[in-house]
Amino acid sequence: MGTTKSELFSTKHNALAVAAKVLAHPARVAILEYISQQEACICNDLVDVIGLSQPTISQHLNEIKKIGLLHGNFEGKNLCYCINRERWEELKNSFQKFFDQIAQNCC
Amino acid sequence: MGTTKSELFSTKHNALAVAAKVLAHPARVAILEYISQQEACICNDLVDVIGLSQPTISQHLNEIKKIGLLHGNFEGKNLCYCINRERWEELKNSFQKFFDQIAQNCC
DNA sequence: TTACATTATCGTAATATTGCAATATAATAA
DNA sequence: TTATTATATTGCAATATTACGATAATGTAA
Known part of the structure; x- marks a missing residue:
């Protein structure tokens, strides 16, 4: 069950x-909107912008990653999240x- | 929490x-697609078409109703579910x- | 090296969702 | 009236989601 x-x-x-499940939480909608509207890539900021704790934001970002909507440089010195436009x-x-x-x- | x-x-x-939460379950996507593609209004059938139990279908229909996507005649002799096109x-x-x-x- | 900043993961508690059997309700048919 | 049919509701078990403190991991700066 369940x-x-x-x-x-x-x-x-x-x-x-x-796909809908990813959009089924306002934090993820807000995160996606924020990232998608940045001219340049952003890194952190989300904890401040959204107002949830860092682990929670990280968890939500992971959900977004899992369906392939995040693209960018996850290693090296420039941490960078941005939208995978093709998937979008x-x-x-x-x-x-x-x-x-x-x-x-x-x- | 939670x-x-x-x-x-x-x-x-x-x-x-x-809104996304309503689409975040394949049964509700299937129900909406089925209803939206019917030329005439349908009533039951959904239990057969979808393959979930009647109480579960009823529950899903209720979620769809709650955001105003269902329109029709819920009383009287003709039970009828159809899409509220304005809300759609x-x-x-x-x-x-x-x-x-x-x-x-x-x- | 140490200290700091950023992000990820673990563990856990609270709550929500999913699904169904059993039952109730409502309308029609016999 | 008593069936019969269609739908809704209740109650419960299993699982999923949300959130966060603590901690780990990673990279940069001093």
Whole structure:
């Protein structure tokens, strides 16, 4: 129990759900918005900007990383988080397609 | 602990997260897709189509109802679920705006 | 080297979500 | 009236998520 029965659903439906899950927390929405609007890459700042503790921010960043939305230089002296634009477009299209598929005739 | 600290975030960010949460389960994605593609309104069928138990489907439908995506005739002899297209467009626009706001210059 | 700053991980507590059996409710059919 | 059908609600068990203190790991600066 308690576990989502992913095996019942199509790859497409599962994938959209996984993507939506990343956006299903305001901190991750705020983090993504913040990073995506920076002209240059940012590093930390998020703890101050968001207002959650550093471990919590790190955890949220990890969720965002896991679906491939973060891109950049994670090693060396310049720590840098930025959006993987290719993946961003992919997800954008997935949501767009989902919302575009409504039928014309409904009550 | 365990609770999302919504008070830290803007109304907009919280609203998008709440909407995303509804799409964050493949059953709800599948239910919405199924309903939205029906020419006429459907009633039950979902238990058969989706493959989860009736109480679980009912629970998922309730989550979808709670953000206003379901519209129709819930009383009387014709039980009928269909998409509230106005709300659907609203959410579509929210996600679109979110995904459109990425900056041009990123690493 | 030591000290400092930044980020990740571990461990844990609180809460939320998922799923279903059992049951209740509501409307129609016989 | 008594079935029958469709949907909702209750209660509970299993699992997932959220948050953070403590600590580890990594890199830079002195």
